[in-house]
Structure formats: structure tokens, C-alpha cells
Amino acid sequence: MKKENLFIAVEGIDGSGKSTQVQLLKANLEEAGYKVYATNEPTNFEAGKLIRSIFNHRVNADQHTIAALFVADRLQHLLDKENGILAMLEKGYTVITDRYYFSSYAYHSAYVEMDWVMSINAKCAALLKPDLNIFVDVDPETAFKRIIATRTSTELYETKENLRKVYDNYLKAFKLLKNTESIVFVNGKNDVQQVAADIFKTVKNLLHT
Numbered sequence: 001m002k003k004e005n006l007f008i009a010v011e012g013i014d015g016s017g018k019s020t021q022v023q024l025l026k027a028n029l030e031e032a033g034y035k036v037y038a039t040n041e042p043t044n045f046e047a048g049k050l051i052r053s054i055f056n057h058r059v060n061a062d063q064h065t066i067a068a069l070f071v072a073d074r075l076q077h078l079l080d081k082e083n084g085i086l087a088m089l090e091k092g093y094t095v096i097t098d099r100y101y102f103s104s105y106a107y108h109s110a111y112v113e114m115d116w117v118m119s120i121n122a123k124c125a126a127l128l129k130p131d132l133n134i135f136v137d138v139d140p141e142t143a144f145k146r147i148i149a150t151r152t153s154t155e156l157y158e159t160k161e162n163l164r165k166v167y168d169n170y171l172k173a174f175k176l177l178k179n180t181e182s183i184v185f186v187n188g189k190n191d192v193q194q195v196a197a198d199i200f201k202t203v204k205n206l207l208h209t
Contacts, residue, residue, distance in 0.1 A: 005089045005092060005093070005094060006094040006095070006131045006132070006203075006206070006207070007085065007089060007094075007095050007128060007129075007130050007131050008025070008094070008095070008096045008097075008130060008131060008132050008134065008203065009096075009097055009098075009099075009100035009130040009132070009133050009134070010022050010025065010096060010097070010098050010134045010136065010199070011098075011099070011100070011133055011134065011135045011136070011170065012135055012136035012137070012138065012188060013138070013140065013143050013163050013166045013167050013170070014143060014147060014158055014163065014166075015138065015142070015143025015144060015145075015146040015147040015158075015163065016136040016137075016138040016143055016188045017136055017138070017146070017188060017192060017195065018098045018136050019040065019098045020192060021098075021134075021136060021192075021195060021196060021199055022038050022040070022096050022097070022098045023038060024192070024193075024196040024199075024200075025038075025096055025196065025199055025200060025203065026038040026096055028196070028200045028203075029094060029096075029200075029203070032204075034094050035092055035093045035094065036093060036094050036095075036096065037088040037093040037094070037095045037096070038095075038096045038097070039077070039085070039088075039095065039096070039097045040097055040098045040099055041070070041073060041074065041077060041097065041098075041099035041100070042055075042070070042073055043073055043076070043077050045073060045076045045077065045080065046076070047069045047070075047072035047073035047076060048073045048076075048077075050069055051066060051069050051070065051073060054066060054069075062111075063111035063112075064111055064112060067111065067112050071120055074100075074120075074124055075124070078124065078127050078128055079127070085097070085128060086127070086128055089128075100124075100130060100133075114169070114172065117169075117173075118173065118176060121173070125181075129181070130181075130182070131182065131206065132182050132184065132202070132203065132206055133181055133182060133183045133184070134184050134186055134199055134202065134203075135170065135174070135183060135184065135185050135186065136186055136188040136195065136199075137185045137186060137187060137188050138188030138189055139167070139189075140160060140163040140164040140166075140167050141160070142188075142189060143163050144158075144159075144160045144163055182206075184202050186198045186199055186202065
């Protein structure tokens with residue numbers, strides 16, 4: 001019996017390939033007959049546009065401000081009546097996002113307290129908890145090389161040192177939530193298609209339980 005209306009978060013540090021994996025998972029699920037809505041953060045809502053402006057160096061803001069804007073963007077992403085995550089689930093879509101529960105805040109827990117980060121995440125989880133958190137596991141050194149090789153410009157936090165901090169923050173968050181969240185690690189050092197196959201296998205197992 002197929003389970004409908006899954007909510008799946010594909011997590012990972014920048015350079016892990018999570019955005020690509022969201023699109024590949026969407027294609028695989030659609031081929032299997034599911035209606036799929038793929039999204040990401042920062043969004044195209046108002047707070048998300050402000051965050052993009054900061055990342056594109058059009059607007060100056062410190063990391064505390066960025067962290068607060070991510071909170072606003074996350075809540076609108078959840079609750080928007082037309083295109084929010086909850087709304088799309090209610091319309092019968094399986095929703096996949098490349099940032100949901102940890103990454104938007106993990107980056108900024110180098111600048112704000114981790115307790116604050118976790119308290120915000122708990123509030124979001126109270127509104128909607130992912131059926132599955134998939135962590136594309138790639139080390140910071142590999143991730144940084146991928147970023148340098150593929151991007152014409154980097155966002156404010158994309159330094160090797162910060163990627164290492166973010167990776168450590170993910171592991172800390174996962175440890176804190178190991179008894180309350182469904183978290184799967186997938187080897188992100190494999191080639192793109194193999195990572196996609198591993199992710200789809202994990203999701204298929206969930207669909208048929």
C-alpha cells in the first residue's frame with residue numbers, strides 16, 4: 001500500500017549536491033506515479049528575497065539578521081495558504097525541499113546560540129515534521145572543492161572553515177534529535193547517479209512501510 005503526501009528534507013552542507021538530489025528524487029518519484037512539489041530555501045517569499053539580496057551582496061547585514069530572516073522565511077514557507085509546504089501536502093503532493101530543518105540555521109549557529117537554533121527548529125517541527133531527513137554526507141574539504149570548481153561566486157558563509165563548523169553543527173543536531181527524528185545518512189562522495197539511487201532506495205522503503 002503506497003503512503004501518500006510524504007514530506008522529505010534533503011540536507012547537507014553546501015557542495016554536497018543536495019539541490020541536484022532534490023531534482024533527481026522528484027524525477028524518480030514522478031516516474032513512479034507520485035505528484036511531487038520540489039522547493040528550497042531561501043524561498044521567493046518576501047524574507048527569502050531579502051536573504052538572496054544579502055547573499056548577492058546587494059544589501060549588507062550581519063549574520064544575526066540573516067538568521068532571523070531565515071526564521072521568517074521558514075514560517076512563511078510552512079504556512080503560506082497557496083504555495084506553502086502544508087498547503088501543497090493538503091493538495092496531494094509529496095513535498096521535497098533541500099533546506100528545512102537544520103541547514104538554514106546550522107549555518108548561522110556559528111553566530112547565534114545553538115540552543116536558540118534548536119528551539120526554533122522545535123517550533124517548526126511542531127507545525128510539520130519531515131517523514132524523512134536525508135543527509136547527503138560529504139566532508140567539508142570535498143564540498144569546498146566542488147563549490148570552487150562549479151560556482152562563479154560564493155555566498156557569505158561558504159568558506160572552508162565555516163563548512164567545517166556547519167558539518168559539526170549538523171552532527172550535533174542529529175545527536176540531539178536521534179530519538180525524535182527519522183534521519184538517514186547517504187554517502188555524498190559517490191557519483192551523482194549513485195547518490196540518487198541510494199536516496200531513492202531509502203524513500204521507496206519508506207513508501208512501502
